Amino acid sequence: RPFLIVRDRGYQWLQKEGRPSHFVPSNVTVARDLKRLYIASKKQLVKDLDAYEYLVPIELDCWSSPNHHAFMSIIAKMIRRGKDGSEELTSVMLDFVELPCSHSGENMA
Helix, strand or coil: CHHHHHHCHHHHHHHHCCCCCCCCCCHHHHHHHHHHHHHHHHHHHHHHHHHCCCCCCEEEEEEECCCCCEEEEEEEEEEEECCCCCEEEEEEEEEEEEECCCCCHHHHC
16 A cells, blocks of 8 residues: 555656656556565575674664654674675664554563
């Protein structure tokens, strides 16, 4: 359902503002491409984690939105090596969830 926004006249106008010839794909195309991207990214992450030779630190981040919904993200930190031997610290979001209650210390325990 969220992909239906691409049919909205206001969204179409916004996407074409400044670039009238810009093609806005259909909601079906956006949903299909996003699913393919998710599957490919997940496969690559599993491959990267299987090959990773160190411990993977996990970071939890919780916050509340302005309308008082609590959220939590679960993030893995990894060092990625480039083909040139360079190293870079990267973060990979593993999950993002809405919490059923406040993210106070008592509720998170």
